[in-house]
Amino acid sequence: MNTYFSELGKRVYARWEKENFSLEAFPAIATKALTEKPPAKHVDLKALMSDFLLKDEQSFQTSSGFGQPELIVYDNPKFYIQLLFWLDGTTDIHQHGFSGAFHVMEGSSIHSEFEFLNPLPVTAHFRLGDLKLKKTGLLETGSTVPILSGNGCIHSLFHLETPSVTVVVRTHSDPGSSPQFTYLPPHVALDPVKEDALTLRRKQLLDAMERTGDDRYASLVNTMVGKLDLERGFFILQNCMGHLRAIGAWERVWKTFAKKHGKAAVMISPTLDEIVRRDALVAMRSSIEDVEHRFFLALLLTVPDRERILAMIGERFPGKPSTTIARWAGELAITTEGGTWILDACFPEDLQVADEEQIPLFLGALDHLIQGGKPPAWLAKFPKVFKSLRESLSNSSWRVLIR
Ligand SMILES: [Fe+2]
Known part of the structure; x- marks a missing residue:
């Protein structure tokens, strides 16, 4: 004691x-x-x-x-x-x-x-x-x-x-x-402690079907979502959206859900998108141990506007906040077998850019989008590359910082 x-x-x-x-x-x-x-x-x-x-x-x-x-x-x-x-x-x-x-x-x-x-x-x-x-x-x-x-x-x-x-x-x-x-x-x-054992078992059975590549997966989920009430339908979508997206069946299932629940579905859609974004950032937290990087991750996770994020960085770190962010982006950028990433933004595969050139191009585009100012020298020569990088960054957690 x-x-x-x-x-x-x-x-x-x-x-x-x-x-x-x-x-x-x-x-x-x-x-x-x-x-x-x-x-x-x-x-x-x-x-x-x-x-x-x-x-x-x-x-x-x-x-x-x-x-x-x-x-x-x-x-x-x-x-x-x-x-x-x-x-x-x-x-x-x-x-x-x-x-x-x-x-x-x-x-x-x-x-x-x-x-x-x-x-x-x-x-x-x-x-x-x-x-x-x-x-x-x-x-x-x-x-x-x-x-x-x-x-x-x-x-x-x-x-x-x-x-x-x-x-x-x-x-x-x-x-x-x-x-x-x-x-x-x-x-x-x-309510996180509410026990709905039937829904739990259904999700687990669907997970087993996913792992075994059962070809009835998408059509069964689609039929379930068309019948279930809002609460249980939401839990099934939350559980299955990753796999449905991976097999190209998401749009169809989402349409079924949206048709059944009308106005309420308008609130569910951004919530599901945010779950995907937050899960990706939270998963990164276990591999990112640098305290400055964790601080930045926490801001991206919770603060929904650019000016507040910049102000909070400015209070804690000397120098211009956007310069600090550019340094963190450089430290966080990685190229793996799965592609080049800066946090949850992926360098588009279809750009056909050599691996070693991907990080500098990605950082240049990001810096320009956050700081404004002078565009990188390559932008005029490769406007399509820039457009594609901007799209990728705008679909990631970086979007809150982009002007
Ligand atoms: Fe608490």
């Missing part, structure tokens, strides 16, 4: 008891306790890790899949304190079924807060609406942020260092605050 956290837990308990365990009072009590004697300054993490591994006298542990891993360092029937390690995980955009406060004990994170406007319940577990970013900022080591249950506090974290460690002082669960929605920008909210 760690004495710092036992003492923190007792202090929070005593203060909360004085407030008759009022749920409304808890976030402020937890925030104050974490701020006045911050774990970032007072906890010896290495000693805590050894103690956790070597001594059996520990708090009650859960089997939660949240954190990499989650350690409970204090528990009582009213609330508990968890330590969350983060290696390559970025949290989904989510709200909470509990309240309290979190503290950045090691590392730093990009923290983004959202609101969900015009919510339209489709089922108790699935909503449509408009997710809007309220603010994004950097949380340095030692920062503490209150957590309110329900949709008043929708947020996501992108951890920059490996590992990042967060301390959460939290209630077990607040009555009336479920489901703990996860948000898929720009338009979907869903």
Whole structure:
């Protein structure tokens, strides 16, 4: 048992008891306790890790899949304190079924807060609406942020260092605050713990058909999507769109879905596109370890406009933000057997350009599109190449930065 956290837990308990365990009072009590004697300054993490591994006298542990891993360092029937390690995980955009406060004990994170406007319940577990970013900022080591249950506090974290460690002082669960929605920008909210075993098994069966190259795949998915309700149809599309696109069957299935669900489909389409984009960027996060690159990735993942991205880079790094971006692009550009890539933008295969020339051309086009100014010398000679590179970059996460 760690004495710092036992003492923190007792202090929070005593203060909360004085407030008759009022749920409304808890976030402020937890925030104050974490701020006045911050774990970032007072906890010896290495000693805590050894103690956790070597001594059996520990708090009650859960089997939660949240954190990499989650350690409970204090528990009582009213609330508990968890330590969350983060290696390559970025949290989904989510709200909470509990309240309290979190503290950045090691590392730093990009923290983004959202609101969900015009919510339209489709089922108790699935909503449509408009997710809007309220603010994004950097949380340095030692920062503490209150957590309110329900949709008043929708947020996501992108951890920059490996590992990042967060301390959460939290209630077990607040009555009336479920489901703990996860948000898929720009338009979907869903309950991540809702069990629909039939849909799960159907997705797994479709995955098995995909892997075995079953030629009934596309037509069966098309028939399913034509029959299923909006929520289940969405989950089938989400599961199958990658393979449907790869086999050239996406357009047909999408038309079936759009015909069945009319207006609602207009909100589903950009949400599916955004899932593809975010999945690609999040997957890169596990292979990109440089803190500057992770910072940039987090901005591309969350901030939807050019000026705010440039401002945030300008606050953290000296020099012109667009010059910093050009340097990062150069460091991130790679040529593999699968082609030349700068993040999720691929050098078009049909251009017939020698491998070693692809990166300089790609970077030249990108720099011109972001900074404006003087076009690269080759542009006048190869306007078609430039057009094609611009198209590829405009279909990638770079589009937000292109003038
Ligand atoms: Fe959270």
